[in-house]
Amino acid sequence: MIRIRQHTGKIAASLGALLAVALTTAALFIRHNTTYWPRARRRLDRAGFVEKSVLIDGAKINYAQGPANGPPLLLIHGQMVDWTTYMRVLPELAQHFQVYAVDCYGHGASDRAVDRYSNVAMGRDLTSFLRTVIAEPAFVCGNSSGGLLSIQIANEAPELVRKLILEDPPLFSSLHPRFINTAGYDLPRIAHEFVNSTETDFSAYYVKHSAFIGLFGDLAPTMIRGALAQRKQRPTQPIGWWYMPPAMNEMFRVLDQYDPRFGEAFYTGVWHADFDHAKALAGLTVPTVLIHANWQLDDTGTTLVGAMDDREAARAAELIDDVDFRRVDAGHTVHFDKPGLFTDILIEVAEN
Template identity: 35%
Template structure:
């Protein structure tokens, strides 16, 4: 009997050790992915032939400026990608190798992001739209598809409406139409992006402490506040990482990457860009309904499923009612709702590539 008990104890010990080893491996994989997952995505994009470049563009409302971009191999129709606020062209890295098989991809850095010009005079939909239009004329030199994510989706819509001769198809990836002005974002029940981004940026720019903007965000984030006592720890980890590597992308290896991905490119982001959404100047001179009604090319509208927080806050880029209005205003539009976070091309690269292919196919069918 004692021998049986001893054997059972040994088996239990081996099982516990195996579980501990598995847990250790899982933790190591989790931390490694948080630290290096984005780097590996970018390495695959470079291996697929993407090269980073810069060009000078002339903008009617602001003069000359530098536009940074990545260009892939010429394997098909030109495709221009415009990232969302707080990101840069590398945000598309996960989907670039697949897109490069069928398209000649140009992924730009918007002003105030990455290596493009950081100048508040350029921080508007009109200026960015004019710049990308000039860029396409110089570097693409003909017809192109355009896709934009979030605020970049509004820029993509601007291009589809204002470069009609060259834009053959458009993909709008979860743009915040009808939730983009200060009044729209503050209308009850309120928007997540207003509370988590623009209010925080405005407060940061109006305080006197010399604190890093990423650290300030971590300390005051609406999102991190939902995690209760975890927010001070995330803020402390952010401060420690920024102090150790102020010029590096923020990773926070112990925090789920999806929680903090919005901070990843903060080292190359001018937060004054966000202030233009707080005061409404980013959208000066642009009427949303008029803009959408002037889009005549085939358009695929990718909408992340609408969700609300426990306090009623709209967590999505816009509501179902807003999305229906987008669909109604664009003459040739197909709306696809997907269960995803806001950054669809990162979370569901296959679905995003499919949307681009569908838009391209509709464009070919028209010709």
């Protein structure tokens, strides 16, 4: 009887220790998922980043500027986010460059300049930003649609671009009719439907209608209900899920600052007016690094999940005269998914 009690006591103690570890791990997991942004913001402040704004032909461009620790580097984000999408790489980059990270029109604190929602018009304004604010040749790096803008800048003013870094841009895949069979089409489709509806809360509308949320299968209804309940209780706060990692929540953190009319420009094709992908790539005269991230087809085998498939990436690389092609094992936002890999590439590019 004594031995049984001793064994029972040991088992209870072991179970108690395991429970304590599980609870601690869960608490750390939740804390990591729900407080990553305030912690990242403090790191940006310590690294010396300051937010500023400038008027370019009457429209405001908001941007963050880092300390002068090296040659200038212009960072241009993709859709649905703002300059803070680079939070994981900015402190390290600030030790090697003077970083300028902009909010594109229709994002963050920049103006909703609807008449400039095209690659040519916005690219010209960013060229003016480079010429007047940075005022010297810079490394120019753009992710996704920001990569398309970077190409426009390099063709507008090649003398102002030291090197061009294209971070997984949707070359050829974002053109109609091909665009319809990509995961990237989901946001512009929803944006178009929202703009032509009587709805007023785009974040809630996106959650309810996004095919992306549907990828979570049986969990999707729970995610949608939770998000809509959040909006009802805290309508001015961004949508987030405590059980989702920062990479997921980051998509929604600044969604309230996104202008769906920007997405509609991709839906209608207005974004690509006078911007021929093949001609633009063939016209590049500056050294260019083309980063191609992971991609796959959906379960039906018809929809591209990613920015480019291998054939589109190869075609883009062949058209660029002076290209350094990098196939990387990372998600579409390489700077957020694999920050160390991203900073290594940029530092190497600058040193070479």
